[in-house]
Amino acid sequence: MKQDAIQLKGLTKTYRGGRGQPEVKALKGIDLTIPRGSVFGLLGPNGAGKSTLINILAGLVIKTAGQVTIWGFDQDRNPRQSRAAIGVMPQELNLDPFFTPRAALEVQAGLYGVPKSQRHSDEILAMIGLSDKANAYARSLSGGMRRRLLLGKALVHRPQILVLDEPTAGVDIELRQMLWTNIRQLNKQGTTIILTTHYLEEAEEMCDEIAIINQGEVVARDSTTNLLGRLDARSMVIHPQSPVTELPSAPGIIASQRDDGAVVLSYHSQQTSADQVLEAVHVAGITIRDVKTEEADLEDVFLALTSSL
Numbered sequence: 001m002k003q004d005a006i007q008l009k010g011l012t013k014t015y016r017g018g019r020g021q022p023e024v025k026a027l028k029g030i031d032l033t034i035p036r037g038s039v040f041g042l043l044g045p046n047g048a049g050k051s052t053l054i055n056i057l058a059g060l061v062i063k064t065a066g067q068v069t070i071w072g073f074d075q076d077r078n079p080r081q082s083r084a085a086i087g088v089m090p091q092e093l094n095l096d097p098f099f100t101p102r103a104a105l106e107v108q109a110g111l112y113g114v115p116k117s118q119r120h121s122d123e124i125l126a127m128i129g130l131s132d133k134a135n136a137y138a139r140s141l142s143g144g145m146r147r148r149l150l151l152g153k154a155l156v157h158r159p160q161i162l163v164l165d166e167p168t169a170g171v172d173i174e175l176r177q178m179l180w181t182n183i184r185q186l187n188k189q190g191t192t193i194i195l196t197t198h199y200l201e202e203a204e205e206m207c208d209e210i211a212i213i214n215q216g217e218v219v220a221r222d223s224t225t226n227l228l229g230r231l232d233a234r235s236m237v238i239h240p241q242s243p244v245t246e247l248p249s250a251p252g253i254i255a256s257q258r259d260d261g262a263v264v265l266s267y268h269s270q271q272t273s274a275d276q277v278l279e280a281v282h283v284a285g286i287t288i289r290d291v292k293t294e295e296a297d298l299e300d301v302f303l304a305l306t307s308s309l
């Protein structure tokens with residue numbers, strides 16, 4: 001028990017529907033433990049309840065029921081200690097445009113009661129690559145720089161647990177690489193990392209362990225290696241040389257055609273090889289102009305898991 005970073009028991013959140021809207025059961029009794037030292041992924045489609053869970057950890061959303069223990073501290077009985085153990089990089093950009101990056105870090109440190117002598121703003125600025133922008137107004141920073149600053153703000157009180165809510169959604173490759181590098185470095189230094197994502201690829205690259213949430217429930221929880229073995233859905237997109245009259249058909253392959261004429265072939269990589277898929281394409285008499293494979297995103301995976309392939 002001591003060695004868990006986070007422990008959730010029966011965590012429930014129901015948003016009350018205002019103005020005739022029905023209530024939303026965002027979390028339906030989540031039981032989950034997250035080990036110390038891990039990079040833990042909370043994976044799930046939009047609306048699954050990931051941000052709700054994160055925001056409860058951060059103290060930004062009040063839970064409806066259940067127990068939250070952060071670094072051994074019960075959130076209700078020891079709110080100060082449990083809050084001090086965690087730093088959150090939110091999904092939404094919420095920066096004061098009139099603060100410079102250095103000021104934003106200093107103000108945040110002040111909010112967490114970090115004494116001046118123990119602040120490490122310069123170190124954080126260097127880590128997030130904003131040393132040369134330390135004194136620029138936030139409103140003059142690019143979107144990527146603002147996201148990096150949000151990461152920096154989560155670190156001012158040296159939390160044992162860093163939580164990142166969709167850190168790379170909609171960011172360019174360069175920034176994504178930089179965030180990943182930062183995250184790995186922090187984890188190496190001992191910080192427990194929890195990140196939410198709806199990208200399988202990101203979870204695969206970054207996380208040791210993964211919980212999949214869907215509609216407010218944990219539907220799977222395993223090491224990344226084990227999970228991805230189960231979730232091996234792929235799709236191959238074929239752009240044909242000429243219009244297709246007959247879709248490929250073979251066991252283990254689901255073929256469909258897109259409006260633009262491309263043929264999409266869905267398969268499980270553990271059961272069916274890319275070679276077998278291409279063979280089926282040739283048998284159907286299709287000449288390939290261009291081809292690419294895609295790892296299914298989580299929503300595809302859910303579809304694949306519930307359809308009988």
Ligand SMILES: Nc1ncnc2c1ncn2[C@@H]1O[C@H](COP(=O)(O)OP(=O)(O)O)[C@@H](O)[C@H]1O
Binds near residue numbers: 049052053
């Ligand atoms: N403040 C809120 N009021 C009412 N419903 C909300 C609120 N925030 C989130 N929800 C609903 O709760 C569900 C889970 O949302 P969220 O936690 O943001 O999911 P995710 O981060 O996985 O996309 C969704 O149905 C969403 O519409």
Ligand SMILES: [Mg+2]
Binds near residue numbers: 091165
């Ligand atoms: Mg979210």
